[in-house]
Amino acid sequence: MRNTVTQIHWSAAARLLDRDMPDGYLDERTDSASAHKEVVEPGTKSSVIFRLGVEWLALSTSMFQEVAEWSRVHKLPHHVGGILRGLVNVRGELLVCVSLDVLLGLEKSPEANRPNEQTARERLLVCNREGSRLAFFVSEVYGVHHFHPRDLKDVPATLAKAAATYISGVLHWKNKAVGCLDDELLFYALNKGLA
Amino acid sequence: MSQNRLDSLDNRSMSELFRMEVETQSAVLTECLLALERDSGATDRLQDMMRAAHSLKGAARIVGRNAAVQVAHSMEDCIVAVQNHKLILTDRHIDAMLAGVDLLGRIAQVPDEDLEGWTAEHQTEMDSFLASLSLDATLAIDPVPTTILPSKFAHPEDAPAGIRSKAPGIALQTSVPAPPASEFSTKSYAAGERVLRVTTDNLNRLLGLAGEARMGSRWLDTFAKEMLQLKRSQQGLARNLDGLKESLAEVAMSKRSAGRLNEFHDHLANFQRSMVDRLEELEQFDRRFASLSTRLYQEVLDCRMRPFADGIQMFPRMARDLAHSLGKTARLEVTGESTTVDRDILERLKAPLDHLLRNAIDHGIESPVQRQEAGKPIEGVLQLAARHSAGMLLIIVTDDGRGIELEAIRQAVVAKKLTTVELAQKMSEAELFEFLFLPGFTLKDSVSEISGRGVGLDVVQTMVKEVGGSVRVFSQNGRGTRFQLELPLTLSVIRTLIVEIGSEPYAFPLARIDTAIKLPKDKIQSLEGRQHFTLADQQIGLVAASQVLELESQTTDDDVSIVVLGDKTARYGLVVERFLGEQELVVRTLDARLGKIQNISAAALMPDGSPLLIIDVDDLIRHIENLVSGQRLTPIGRNGAGETKKTRKRVLVVDDSLTVRELERKLLDSRGYAVDVAVDGMDGWNAVRTSHYDLVVTDVDMPRLDGIELVTLIRKDTRLKSLPVMIVSYKDRQEDRQRGLEAGADYYLTKGSFHDETLVTAVADLIGRTDS
Numbered sequence: 001m002r003n004t005v006t007q008i009h010w011s012a013a014a015r016l017l018d019r020d021m022p023d024g025y026l027d028e029r030t031d032s033a034s035a036h037k038e039v040v041e042p043g044t045k046s047s048v049i050f051r052l053g054v055e056w057l058a059l060s061t062s063m064f065q066e067v068a069e070w071s072r073v074h075k076l077p078h079h080v081g082g083i084l085r086g087l088v089n090v091r092g093e094l095l096v097c098v099s100l101d102v103l104l105g106l107e108k109s110p111e112a113n114r115p116n117e118q119t120a121r122e123r124l125l126v127c128n129r130e131g132s133r134l135a136f137f138v139s140e141v142y143g144v145h146h147f148h149p150r151d152l153k154d155v156p157a158t159l160a161k162a163a164a165t166y167i168s169g170v171l172h173w174k175n176k177a178v179g180c181l182d183d184e185l186l187f188y189a190l191n192k193g194l195a
Numbered sequence: 196m197s198q199n200r201l202d203s204l205d206n207r208s209m210s211e212l213f214r215m216e217v218e219t220q221s222a223v224l225t226e227c228l229l230a231l232e233r234d235s236g237a238t239d240r241l242q243d244m245m246r247a248a249h250s251l252k253g254a255a256r257i258v259g260r261n262a263a264v265q266v267a268h269s270m271e272d273c274i275v276a277v278q279n280h281k282l283i284l285t286d287r288h289i290d291a292m293l294a295g296v297d298l299l300g301r302i303a304q305v306p307d308e309d310l311e312g313w314t315a316e317h318q319t320e321m322d323s324f325l326a327s328l329s330l331d332a333t334l335a336i337d338p339v340p341t342t343i344l345p346s347k348f349a350h351p352e353d354a355p356a357g358i359r360s361k362a363p364g365i366a367l368q369t370s371v372p373a374p375p376a377s378e379f380s381t382k383s384y385a386a387g388e389r390v391l392r393v394t395t396d397n398l399n400r401l402l403g404l405a406g407e408a409r410m411g412s413r414w415l416d417t418f419a420k421e422m423l424q425l426k427r428s429q430q431g432l433a434r435n436l437d438g439l440k441e442s443l444a445e446v447a448m449s450k451r452s453a454g455r456l457n458e459f460h461d462h463l464a465n466f467q468r469s470m471v472d473r474l475e476e477l478e479q480f481d482r483r484f485a486s487l488s489t490r491l492y493q494e495v496l497d498c499r500m501r502p503f504a505d506g507i508q509m510f511p512r513m514a515r516d517l518a519h520s521l522g523k524t525a526r527l528e529v530t531g532e533s534t535t536v537d538r539d540i541l542e543r544l545k546a547p548l549d550h551l552l553r554n555a556i557d558h559g560i561e562s563p564v565q566r567q568e569a570g571k572p573i574e575g576v577l578q579l580a581a582r583h584s585a586g587m588l589l590i591i592v593t594d595d596g597r598g599i600e601l602e603a604i605r606q607a608v609v610a611k612k613l614t615t616v617e618l619a620q621k622m623s624e625a626e627l628f629e630f631l632f633l634p635g636f637t638l639k640d641s642v643s644e645i646s647g648r649g650v651g652l653d654v655v656q657t658m659v660k661e662v663g664g665s666v667r668v669f670s671q672n673g674r675g676t677r678f679q680l681e682l683p684l685t686l687s688v689i690r691t692l693i694v695e696i697g698s699e700p701y702a703f704p705l706a707r708i709d710t711a712i713k714l715p716k717d718k719i720q721s722l723e724g725r726q727h728f729t730l731a732d733q734q735i736g737l738v739a740a741s742q743v744l745e746l747e748s749q750t751t752d753d754d755v756s757i758v759v760l761g762d763k764t765a766r767y768g769l770v771v772e773r774f775l776g777e778q779e780l781v782v783r784t785l786d787a788r789l790g791k792i793q794n795i796s797a798a799a800l801m802p803d804g805s806p807l808l809i810i811d812v813d814d815l816i817r818h819i820e821n822l823v824s825g826q827r828l829t830p831i832g833r834n835g836a837g838e839t840k841k842t843r844k845r846v847l848v849v850d851d852s853l854t855v856r857e858l859e860r861k862l863l864d865s866r867g868y869a870v871d872v873a874v875d876g877m878d879g880w881n882a883v884r885t886s887h888y889d890l891v892v893t894d895v896d897m898p899r900l901d902g903i904e905l906v907t908l909i910r911k912d913t914r915l916k917s918l919p920v921m922i923v924s925y926k927d928r929q930e931d932r933q934r935g936l937e938a939g940a941d942y943y944l945t946k947g948s949f950h951d952e953t954l955v956t957a958v959a960d961l962i963g964r965t966d967s
């Protein structure tokens with residue numbers, strides 16, 4: 001009895017493995033095997049690149065919990081206009097929403113002037129650093145980018161003083177200068193600015 | 196923000212700070228000891244322990260608690276011996292050191308004035324503890340370590356209550372025997388139920404997700420209704436076709452056309468059938484999902500409940516000890532231990548219950564002689580009961596003591612000029628008992644240590660009011676008193692009125708508002724520039740909600756929407772933009788990092804998922820009173836305050852010891868410097884980069900980033916390299932000093948220098964005296 005069952009499975013497996021290859025399968029695998037592989041150097045860092053108004057910025061990927069869609073922010077009375085923007089609902093949880101442009105002293109992005117209107121590319125970034133969570137809006141998210149720390153350039157003296165404090169280096173990416181944020185200092189200042 | 200925290204620390208004595216520090220460092224020590232017990236190879240923990248013990252020793256020295264200095268020092272010796280491989284850590288050492296941690300905790304609890312007496316009284320215990328950790332003792336090989344009584348029980352007074360409840364004259368009887376507190380909660384839990392510890396964060400996240408699921412089910416409901424509409428228009432289409440068929444029957448049609456028409460008809464009928472089937476499935480799913488998500492949500496809410504027994508562990512012992520100290524005999528009977536109570540309510544019940552029980556023993560229960568004369572059993576009985584009744588939680592505290600004499604209340608009320616003799620005579624029992632809840636009202640002639648200060652019952656009243664409940668007293672002269680607290684079952688769900696202020700939703704707890712009213716504009720009168728309206732013959736002043744909350748207001752042309760708040764003495768009408776309706780809300784606590792936000796108590800989600808804020812009505816009324824009486828509080832931290840800050844020199848104090856940090860802060864603050872604090876090197880490094888300071892005062896030995904590394908980083912930074920830095924450390928050897936100065940510190944002091952002027956003189960040398 002058992003032998004028959006085993007036999008059936010065995011032959012089914014053999015049939016599966018011996019089946020004809022789909023059209024183009026071999027070519028596809030050959031291309032993939034012969035393609036040029038990007039070598040990942042040790043020490044490479046991963047960052048999420050995003051745009052805030054006119055500035056492109058990067059923050060370590062490990063900080064991010066999720067990239068969420070636009071959601072309505074409720075202002076907190078007596079706190080209007082500061083770093084603290086209000087509360088926002090992300091998957092049923094109320095998170096503190098901060099304003100990165102205010103902290104960095106950047107020019108107001110056009111989106112910030114219409115606080116409760118959605119623009120197509122605007123995203124809510126949710127960060128979680130050692131259990132303390134914060135959300136902030138950005139004008140656009142490019143995605144994850146890998147780079148080696150030695151490719152970082154010094155912060156130009158022309159950058160606004162407030163922004164320069166939080167930017168540890170500048171990355172050249174797609175003809176743009178991207179400011180890499182110092183996450184330790186950034187979260188220190190944001191958390192401190194809440195109350 | 197940090198300023199507020201500092202202010203609150205300011206009111207504390209140094210001993211309190213020491214107590215807080217002991218709490219923090221004890222947790223570190225205990226955690227490390229337990230880690231070492233599990234894995235003796237975890238030697239990295241020794242460094243953490245060393246730092247904790249060292250900090251405690253220094254802090255103890257500052258507050259002059261020599262016993263604690265000795266304990267910490269002996270623990271340090273022990274750790275050093277282990278680090279130098281002179282000692283191998285065994286369970287016995289770990290027990291002894293854990294006992295040391297307990298001992299430190301107890302020393303920290305001794306009030307300043309009792310310190311001498313305590314030290315003398317506990318000398319033997321101290322000696323035996325020090326002996327147990329002295330290197331001779333620890334090096335000696337213990338032949339039968341298991342038979343040794345753990346040293347924390349070596350002294351009879353330290354044994355847990357349960358072991359020595361045979362105190363003469365007192366029978367302590369509760370339905371639960373009094374085991375050590377730590378075992379209490381598990382034992383008293385309903386038979387065999389396992390208890391899991393879940394963090395509030397986890398629970399809140401779970402609640403959030405369950406709420407999302409419920410919102411999803413609501414969306415599905417609307418979606419199903421829309422589909423029904425679709426079905427109806429499909430039916431309409433079929434009717435149209437039938438009409439067409441009828442009218443075409445009158446004309447001659449080719450066979451082919453008739454066939455096509457019939458085909459079309461059948462096709463549509465098929466469509467209709469499958470549409471009905473799908474809709475039925477959707478409706479079934481909707482019902483299942485709605486019930487599932489509602490139950491899920493309810494279960495998560497129920498997780499916030501705990502058995503009543505969890506919140507009253509300390510009372511049987513307290514009642515017993517208190518009765519004993521007053522020369523009375525009393526027992527506390529508890530019923531309804533398994534009654535589930537919202538964990539927040541349980542926490543807040545502790546102080547009121549403590550007051551009620553103390554009152555009952557002190558005022559209620561008579562002395563044994565008096566009881567015998569009254570023909571009562573010598574032993575007085577206190578009852579503490581909890582049960583659910585009609586959707587409320589009832590907590591009842593009863594004693595069989597002397598009861599409250601109505602005449603005594605009358606006399607006290609008249610004596611305190613709260614009313615006239617005639618009115619007092621006319622007052623009903625319930626009205627007279629009301630006076631007991633007034634702040635400062637007492638019937639006791641003398642204020643005793645236990646009760647009679649007249650602060651007890653208003654604490655009860657305040658707590659009960661805050662959670663939206665009520666309290667009633669029943670008393671029979673000579674027979675006893677009963678206090679009945681009626682509280683909501685949970686604080687997690689409240690009924691609210693939702694309004695719009697500054698175009699955003701805000702909720703008022705229904706229990707806290709008087710009325711909500713819509714008035715035509717012409718009903719509003721103006722007097723001396725202030726607006727008011729008349730409600731039940733009372734003039735009620737109007738305030739714009741947006742003004743109180745400092746929000747931009749949206750003017751409306753329609754009627755004025757008013758929420759009336761306050762009590763008989765002072766009522767205010769708060770003008771809002773719109774009433775959005777009544778809604779049951781699940782209360783979400785605000786992120787702790789935000790601190791207390793003025794006028795706001797919590798947040799919640801609207802049914803559509805958008806956030807809203809719940810108004811703290813008490814806070815709001817206080818705020819309105821300030822606005823109305825003209826003492827407009829200028830926003831904190833702006834204008835005035837900012838200007839004085841500018842002229843003050845700013846100093847950053849970096850130290851991982853709370854005691855040292857606060858000592859330095861107070862010392863410098865009293866000399867007019869503006870002082871910020873940082874809890875370790877990393878915190879300090881962040882602080883110097885984000886704000887401007889004139890001077891940094893730092894410790895050396897700190898977790899995360901030590902003082903030397905901090906100085907090195909500051910000296911390397913182009914913007915900070917000229918910032919003066921002073922090191923203040925326990926380390927007073929020449930090489931330590933050398934290391935600090937080589938790293939770039941401008942000054943190196945030892946911590947002894949708090950006691951004289953050295954520190955302030957050095958600061959004045961470096962950055963000058965401050966201008967204010």
